[in-house]
Amino acid sequence: MAILVTGGLGYIGSHTVVELLNNGFDVVIVDDLSNSEKFILKNIEEVAGKKPVFYPFDLKRRELLTQVFDAHQIDGCINFAASKAVGESQVKPIDYYENNLFTLINILQEFKERGISNFIFSSSCTVYGQAEKMPIDENTPLKMPESVYGKTKQMGEEILIDFAKAYNRKISLLRYFNPIGAHPSGKLGELPLGIPNNLIPYVTQTAAGIREKLSIWGDDYDTEDGTAVRDYIYVVDLAKAHVSALKNLLHSNEETVIDIFNLGTGKGSSVLEVVKAFETANDVKVPYQICARREGDITIAYANADKAEKELHWKSETSLEESLRTVWKWQQYLDSRAV
Ligand code: UD1
Secondary structure (H helix, E strand, O other), X not given: OEEEEEOOOOHHHHHHXXXXXXXXXXXXXXXXXXXXXXXXXXXXXXXXXXXXXXXOOOOOXXXXXXXXXXXXXXXXXXXXXXXXXXXXXXXXXXXXXXXXXXXXXXXXXXXXXXXXXXXXXXXXXXXXXXXXXXXXXXXXXXOOOOOHHHHHHHHHHHHHHHHHHHHOOEXXXXXXXXXXXXXXXXXXXXXXOOOOOOHHHHHHHHHOOOOOOEEEEOOOOOOOOOOOEEOEEEHHHHHHHHHHHHHHHHHOOOOOEEEEEEEOOOOOEEHHHHHHXXXXXXXXXXXXXXXXXXXXXXXXXXXXOHHHHXXXXXXXXXXXXXXXXXXXXXXXXXXXXXO
16 A cells, blocks of 8 residues: 655655554655755665655656556555745745645645545644634634745645545545654754754754854743743654554545544643753753744644544654754754764
């Protein structure tokens, strides 16, 4: 049984490929290397002890995608291929809609024409905006996100729901909270392009001396220590949730399935708590300064992930400290490659 993993050399994609291989699935990766590197493929093989099939091309190339479906018996897809920089999405909206939605439609055309079911979509807690009640469960009302990136996630969800309903297919929408961490081997992790936007890569690069100081965006939020609160979910735990979600679709006797799951730990941590936890876990210092709030940031978001626990028999297992140890190991691996 072969699963198409788009963006399979990316951050969450590469960890999920390892878990799929560990669970006996054959994996076909399509990745255009726009935000990933070829050595990740070798590292996936080293970590999993098995080789996925790899095609380096852009999913906008429908004719190449058709050839992949002709060459392999594809039984499902986990779609990670997408652009994800919030700031960039505001200045390049059409590129974001094209990259994130046109490519999705190309895959769904193949699914539609070939009668394939089982589609898992990387969505985000950004679809809830600033929710009124914590923790956030799947019934929390959605708000159209302000960022184009966020809109592509919400629109992607809608496209998939219509696809499932019209053609009687099975889909799973996975709403990630804040994925962090690296593989325990230290060989897979996040590869930020240029100056990182997200908190954890900025923290590790500051600890490594690549950046001078972390800027903490605001300490005047209505939270315990004034810094914003998020739900940081370990990437390997998150990868395992994809395998559970896939099995759930494959084993379902229903013809049409529309699954929606929040994937988080259920616990909120403030930016300052994360910085302290990183320092304690790794015995290193992270110089920081408090700055003004970042535009578009919300105050607090953490998940109620009970539905995933009940229906997928999945829950987050790894502590914040443990996952922060893995990112430091990954940073050191990257530093050793750079010399
Ligand atoms: C961001 C996106 C979200 C997307 C996710 C993907 C925004 C508004 N949201 O989430 O839509 O799904 O990335 O990973 O961009 N922080 C600092 N200093 C830094 C970086 C971050 O203080 O240098 C703070 C932020 O203000 C925030 C927290 O750390 O409170 C987490 O930030 P980040 O890692 O960027 O994730 P989100 O903003 O939650």
